[in-house]
Amino acid sequence: MNRIDKILSYFHEHNINVPAKGINTNDVAAIFDIHRSDASAELNTLIKQGLLLKCGSRPVLYYLSSDNNVENFSGFSNIIGSNGSIKAQIDLAKAAILYPPHGLHTLICGASGVGKSLLAESMAAYANERWPGNVPFVTFSCADYADNAQLLLTQLFGYIKGAFTGASEEHEGVVDRAQGGILFLDEIHRLPPTGQELLFILIDKGFYRRLGETKAEHKANIMLIGATSEDINSSLLLTFKRRIPVQINLPTINERSIHERIKLILHFLNQEAVRLSMPIQIEGKVIELFAKYNCPANIGELKNDILLCCAKSYLSAQAHSKNQLALNTDALPSRIFTYVKHQTILDDTVNQIFSSGLLIKPERESSLIADNNYGIDLYKYIDRKIDNYRQLKMSDEDINIQTAKDLEQYFSVVMKGLKKEAASDIPASIIDKHIWHTASELLENAASVLHRTYNRNILVTLAWHLQQFRERVASGRRVYNTNLEKIRNDHKQEFSFISGKVNFISRQLEVSVSLDELGFLAMFFTHDSSEARSTHIGILVAAHGRATAQNLAEVTNNLLGTDEINYYNIPLNQNNTKTIDDLCSFIKKINSGKGVLLLVDMGFLVTMEKTLFTETGIHVKIIPNVTTALVLEAGRQILTKDLSLETAEKYIYAAYDEYVLTMRNKPSESSGAKNEPIASTKKTILIICMSGYGVAEKIKDILIENIPEVHKMNILTAGINDDIEKIYSREKNSLCIVIGSADPHIPIVPFINIGDLFLPEGLSKVRKILSDKQAAGTRLLSKQYKELYQILREQINKFAASLPPEKVADCCEKIVEKIAAHFFVQQIAQDSIVRIYLHLACMFDRVNSNQALKEPDWGAELKISRQNDFSFLEKLINAHTKNLLLIVPSGEIYYFLNSLPASN
Numbered sequence: 059m060n061r062i063d064k065i066l067s068y069f070h071e072h073n074i075n076v077p078a079k080g081i082n083t084n085d086v087a088a089i090f091d092i093h094r095s096d097a098s099a100e101l102n103t104l105i106k107q108g109l110l111l112k113c114g115s116r117p118v119l120y121y122l123s124s125d126n127n128v129e130n131f132s133g134f135s136n137i138i139g140s141n142g143s144i145k146a147q148i149d150l151a152k153a154a155i156l157y158p159p160h161g162l163h164t165l166i167c168g169a170s171g172v173g174k175s176l177l178a179e180s181m182a183a184y185a186n187e188r189w190p191g192n193v194p195f196v197t198f199s200c201a202d203y204a205d206n207a208q209l210l211l212t213q214l215f216g217y218i219k220g221a222f223t224g225a226s227e228e229h230e231g232v233v234d235r236a237q238g239g240i241l242f243l244d245e246i247h248r249l250p251p252t253g254q255e256l257l258f259i260l261i262d263k264g265f266y267r268r269l270g271e272t273k274a275e276h277k278a279n280i281m282l283i284g285a286t287s288e289d290i291n292s293s294l295l296l297t298f299k300r301r302i303p304v305q306i307n308l309p310t311i312n313e314r315s316i317h318e319r320i321k322l323i324l325h326f327l328n329q330e331a332v333r334l335s336m337p338i339q340i341e342g343k344v345i346e347l348f349a350k351y352n353c354p355a356n357i358g359e360l361k362n363d364i365l366l367c368c369a370k371s372y373l374s375a376q377a378h379s380k381n382q383l384a385l386n387t388d389a390l391p392s393r394i395f396t397y398v399k400h401q402t403i404l405d406d407t408v409n410q411i412f413s414s415g416l417l418i419k420p421e422r423e424s425s426l427i428a429d430n431n432y433g434i435d436l437y438k439y440i441d442r443k444i445d446n447y448r449q450l451k452m453s454d455e456d457i458n459i460q461t462a463k464d465l466e467q468y469f470s471v472v473m474k475g476l477k478k479e480a481a482s483d484i485p486a487s488i489i490d491k492h493i494w495h496t497a498s499e500l501l502e503n504a505a506s507v508l509h510r511t512y513n514r515n516i517l518v519t520l521a522w523h524l525q526q527f528r529e530r531v532a533s534g535r536r537v538y539n540t541n542l543e544k545i546r547n548d549h550k551q552e553f554s555f556i557s558g559k560v561n562f563i564s565r566q567l568e569v570s571v572s573l574d575e576l577g578f579l580a581m582f583f584t585h586d587s588s589e590a591r592s593t594h595i596g597i598l599v600a601a602h603g604r605a606t607a608q609n610l611a612e613v614t615n616n617l618l619g620t621d622e623i624n625y626y627n628i629p630l631n632q633n634n635t636k637t638i639d640d641l642c643s644f645i646k647k648i649n650s651g652k653g654v655l656l657l658v659d660m661g662f663l664v665t666m667e668k669t670l671f672t673e674t675g676i677h678v679k680i681i682p683n684v685t686t687a688l689v690l691e692a693g694r695q696i697l698t699k700d701l702s703l704e705t706a707e708k709y710i711y712a713a714y715d716e717y718v719l720t721m722r723n724k725p726s727e728s729s730g731a732k733n734e735p736i737a738s739t740k741k742t743i744l745i746i747c748m749s750g751y752g753v754a755e756k757i758k759d760i761l762i763e764n765i766p767e768v769h770k771m772n773i774l775t776a777g778i779n780d781d782i783e784k785i786y787s788r789e790k791n792s793l794c795i796v797i798g799s800a801d802p803h804i805p806i807v808p809f810i811n812i813g814d815l816f817l818p819e820g821l822s823k824v825r826k827i828l829s830d831k832q833a834a835g836t837r838l839l840s841k842q843y844k845e846l847y848q849i850l851r852e853q854i855n856k857f858a859a860s861l862p863p864e865k866v867a868d869c870c871e872k873i874v875e876k877i878a879a880h881f882f883v884q885q886i887a888q889d890s891i892v893r894i895y896l897h898l899a900c901m902f903d904r905v906n907s908n909q910a911l912k913e914p915d916w917g918a919e920l921k922i923s924r925q926n927d928f929s930f931l932e933k934l935i936n937a938h939t940k941n942l943l944l945i946v947p948s949g950e951i952y953y954f955l956n957s958l959p960a961s962n
Contacts (some may be wrong), residue, residue, distance in 0.1 A: 062100045065090065071408055076188050080112075080119030084298040113491065134180045138325060139318045151177060154281075154304040155185050163301065165292060168308030171358030174285040179243045181283060185240060194239035198232045201248040210253045212269050221270025233266060237451045242316050246284035247293035254298040257282070260917045261301045265391075287606045291628060303505060309358045314409060319349045324418065326361050330368045331383075331420040336375070338368070340385040342415040347387070349520070351394045363391060392581045414557050453800070496566040497521035501560060505585045507555050512583075520582045524567065526580075531569040537652070552580040556563040595696045595703055596648035599689055600626045600641060601659040614689045615689060623693055630856050633909050637665065642673045646912065653677035653703035654693060654708075657684040662955055665914065679707045682957070683893065741828070742772040746782065746798030749813070757797060757812060763880060764821050769826060777829045793826050846888060847871055850895050857899035860906045862943060869938050876934050879926070897954060905944050905953045919951040931955050 065086060074081060101120050104110040111123045117321055135139045140148045154162040166174045182195035203210035204633055212221075216231035232241060243249065259281070260266045265275045282302070291849045311319065323345060330417070331338045344367070353359045353761075355855045367389040376385050427849075452460070497520040546553050556579045560571050601607040603628055611625035626644055645654045652962040656678055658664060664682045671678055681688065688710070695701060695709045745757050755775060772792070776785060782802045786793065793807050801809045808827050814820030851867040858866045874894055878886040904910050921928045931954065935946050 059090070061090065061813055062103060065097075065100050065277045066104060068111065074120075075122040077113045077119060077121055079190075080116035080121040082119055084117065086120075134184060136322045137176060137180055139314060143309060143314050147177070147308060150304060150306050151181050154185065154306075156188060160279060161185065162304045162305060163241075163282040164304040165285070165290065165299075165302045166283065166285045166306050166308065168287065168288045168296060169310055169356055171353075171356030172308040172310060173357055174287075174646055175244065177243075178240075178283045178285060179305070180243075182240050182242070184382060185281075185433060187505060191238065194236055195242065196232050196236040197242045198246060199244045200253070201245045203253070211256060214253075214256065215266050215268050217269035221268070225270070228268075231268070232276060233260070233280060234276075238279050240281045240283055243282060245286065247286040247288035247290070249294075250296055253960065254295050254709055257298070266600070271669060277447060283322060289557045289608070291608055292604060293871045311353045311360060311761055312794055316349055320345065320408065320411065321550055322360060323348050323364065324363045324416070325756075327368075327385075327418045328420075330365065331418045334383070335381055336370075336371065336372075337420065338382060338385060338418040340381040340415055340418065341387065342412045344385050344390060345415065345522075346412040347394055348389060362396065364726040368390060371883050384475070404497065493525045493528070493567070494521045496563070500563075501583075503554055504552075508551060510583075521581075523578070524563075525584070527575060528569055530566045542574055545577040545580055548582050549580050552583040553577070567915060577838075581833055594650065594653045595701065596620075596624070596650060596654035597647070597657070597692055597696055598624045598641075598644055598648060599643075599657045599684060600628060600663060601684060602628045604629075606659070610684065610686055610689050613686055614693050621691060622697055631859060633907075634904070635647070637663075637826055638669065638673070641670060641955075643667070644675050645670060645674050645678060649674075649676045653679070653809065655696065655703065655706060656680045657689055658682055659684050665916075665953055668915075676701055679703050681707065681710060683847075720765050742769075742774060742792040743768065743791070743828075744793060744796045744798075745773065746780075746786065746796065746800070746802060747775070747777065757815065759777055761797075762814055762825070765825050765828065795824065797824070844893065848893065854899055857896055857907075858903040860903055866899055866902055869902070870895045873898055873934060876957065877931075880930060880934075881961050893957075901946065901950050901954065902939065902942060902944060904945055905950065906942070910947050911949045911953050913949040914920075914952055917948065920952055920956060924955060927958070927961055928952075928955055929959075930961075 068089065073079070083094055083098045083101060086101060087094045096490050099114075101110065105112060105120075108123055110120050110122050111370075120555070134151070136150050137144070137148065139145070151164070154164045160736060162272070166177055170176055179195070182193065185195075186193045198213070200210075206795065212229070215233055216229045217225055218228050221226055226376050260278050266278050266281075269276060284302065286293065290305075309323075314322075327338050327340060348360065353363075367385055368383060370389040371385050375381075460922060495567075497517055501517055501520065504510065505512055553576065556576050561575070563571050573734065599607040599611045601610065607625035607627050611623040614623045615621050623645065626640060628640075641656070644809040645656075650652060654676060655668075656663075656670070658680055659682070664680060665679050666677050670676075672874050681692070692706070692710050696706050701709065743761070747757070758773050758775060771794075772789075774785065774789070776782060782804070786802075788808075794802055795805070795808050795810065795920050797810045797812060797815070799812050801811075810820065810824055814823065847867075850870075851863075854867045854870070855863045876893055877894055878891070882890070901910075928951065932946075932948070935954075937948060937949065
């Protein structure tokens with residue numbers, strides 16, 4: 059063995075695989091008794107060969123490269139998907155462990171059965187590889203002490219002798235046992251507010267006291283990892299949540315790739331083969347069903363179902379004295395067949411497995427499907443997203459739109475994952491020093507040119523991205539940006555700035571920079587961290603449910619790159635008084651002098667403007683029927699323009715005419731295209747053509763010539779570049795069929811390809827659809843929306859918990875039928891059915907619980923202006939609530955009537 063091999067062997071033998079364990083040139087010279095210059099030459103040769111890495115300066119430290127490190131990342135090697143769908147999460151977990159000096163506190167979120175505990179254990183194993191010494195890992199179940207704060211205190215921090223009756227000696231807590239390592243708080247959502255507060259000083263100050271101590275302080279040298287399956291915004295105190303900088307969200311099994319699903323199946327089968335010391339022959343159809351069926355309880359349910367199948371097969375094998383298990387479809391639980399969803403597979407290896415099956419031998423892990431090597435860097439992230447969407451047979455346009463949304467969320471996720479405000483050393487274990495300085499210089503220039511402030515979060519994220527970009531180009535992989543044109547249009551300043559830095563980046567990274575990459579880089583300079591913000595209207599989303607408002611706000615914040623959209627989740631069983639009190643508190647908190655825009659879902663909230671102003675003294679405008687698109691439009695108008703509250707309200711209503719038509723009872727003055735009536739009672743046919751309006755007009759002539767009833771219908775023609783979504787929003791109540799060369803995927807509306815019209819069966823199909831749609835107008839809603847009513851019926855107990863659910867559902871359906879006929883000229887839209895149905899359920903529940911709404915001061919005026927409607931509604935409701943033994947008071951009728959359009 060020559061000298062250079064001996065040096066490399068020394069690095070392996072002593073596991074010098076991270077910067078913290080690195081050795082310098084003088085160390086190598088002393089160990090091998092050679093001159094320092096010779097040691098330096100050998101080390102630099104190993105660097106050039108990619109076998110060693112170096113970091114730091116004066117002295118420079120050398121350590122094994124990741125490619126040459128035999129035990130590299132072994133802490134996560136037992137997690138399927140660590141190089142695939144959850145590599146992003148694994149990278150965040152690694153970053154949390156590696157952050158000096160003792161890692162970053164981490165919260166692992168995800169539904170039951172997704173592998174939160176396994177990830178925590180893997181993080182501990184990874185820490186054992188990367189941290190010096192033996193790293194303890196202590197698990198503590200918060201559920202065991204959820205209702206006893208005193209016991210929780212003693213278990214966490216211990217107690218001293220005499221602290222309470224029976225404390226005869228000093229007792230250590232789990233924090234003591236976790237010193238120098240990791241404390242895993244399982245089911246952290248079960249930790250009561252008192253318990254969360256007990257951890258504040260531990261996290262903030264780094265020390266704690268045992269129960270009974272008043273002066274002594276114990277230094278806490280631990281990293282906290284929490285796991286929860288609940289919504290952290292409703293189960294954890296905001297002050298506690300803010301103290302945990304890294305949040306890792308694990309996907310459900312249905313969000314995993316088909317390759318990973320099969321790997322999980324083979325892994326669990328191998329476990330059973332080892333347990334039973336028997337080979338397992340599994341049919342291809344069984345693997346396919348396991349790979350495609352919906353697992354509500356995620357990986358845990360998949361494992362249990364496989365175990366059940368193996369148990370059934372084992373009984374059969376024992377009965378027939380066989381030495382091999384045979385898994386066929388007879389062993390599958392029947393519910394699996396009903397939960398299977400269609401999925402197109404484009405992988406020959408997978409199709410072969412589904413066709414031929416597999417033989418799983420004991421003590422041998424199957425590795426038939428290679429890792430996909432998808433990762434957190436956005437290039438791999440985009441590749442994976444595009445591949446997934448193509449498997450779902452989405453069009454290229456839809457893929458671009460959806461991937462663009464995913465890409466926007468990438469920046470937000472990475473920013474949150476690396477959130478650490480205080481300045482510290484370069485994370486050398488993750489980012490090369492040269493790239494770090496390149497990112498720093500770019501941000502400094504951007505701050506000067508764009509007049510913005512950028513914090514360390516953005517610096518770390520930009521540096522990380524630049525390093526991934528260089529590696530991507532070096533490997534020869536293409537950089538592709540599906541969102542380039544939108545970025546160039548929406549972020550012109552940032553794109554112009556980074557375009558001027560092309561030569562600098564190319565020179566520093568020694569790679570060429572494409573136009574697509576400039577689009578990615580421009581996004582990093584849109585995140586201004588300056589505290590000074592101009593005064594604007596406050597925005598608050600309020601909706602019923604555990605996380606309804608939160609989800610709307612978070613999606614909009616991600617898309618707009620802001621955190622200005624606030625939310626309030628209203629518990630379903632909460633009384634109105636408490637809701638109003640909470641809303642007043644929120645409004646006071648977010649008002650900066652220009653008032654507050656309140657976007658709500660339904661119910662009494664719609665008419666609370668005057669009440670909220672009286673209680674707070676702050677002007678409030680309320681917009682009902684909140685959707686993601688509506689919140690997004692509100693954010694765009696308010697955060698990008700200097701508007702008054704009244705003007706903002708007008709702009710938002712103008713952009714969404716359907717809300718004006720439903721809630722304000724007057725036609726829109728701003729919509730209409732090609733002189734088509736906005737609220738036509740005729741049925742509408744939409745013809746879309748990629749090659750222009752001329753072809754669309756010819757198709758129109760073919761329809762009129764062959765189908766006589768088309769004469770009585772509206773026929774709209776559109777080009778491929780027209781806003782189809784806008785046309786649909788205007789015509790959705792009358793649109794009955796779309797004919798075109800490309801399917802626009804309009805919900806519910808049937809689509810016919812233009813080519814089919816030249817075949818006899820094609821015209822027959824169009825004729826049948828039109829006749830069915832004509833008949834649907836006379837069909838009862840209960841038949842037309844049978845599935846919708848069934849869904850509402852299943853959820854009715856959440857909205858009317860104090861009444862018999864079946865009776866409430868029957869009553870709601872009958873009243874909706876009569877309201878649709880009386881108040882809606884056209885066929886009632888599905889969202890209106892849901893809104894009215896749930897309003898009725900909540901109203902009945904309030905009346906039965908003696909919390910009915912009182913008559914508003916505008917009630918008398920409304921009764922006079924809509925006398926016939928009021929009389930109709932009052933008689934209708936009270937006629938159908940006799941079975942519920944309820945009499946609905948006038949106050950409730952006023953609020954309900956105010957949410958309905960005027961009858962003609």
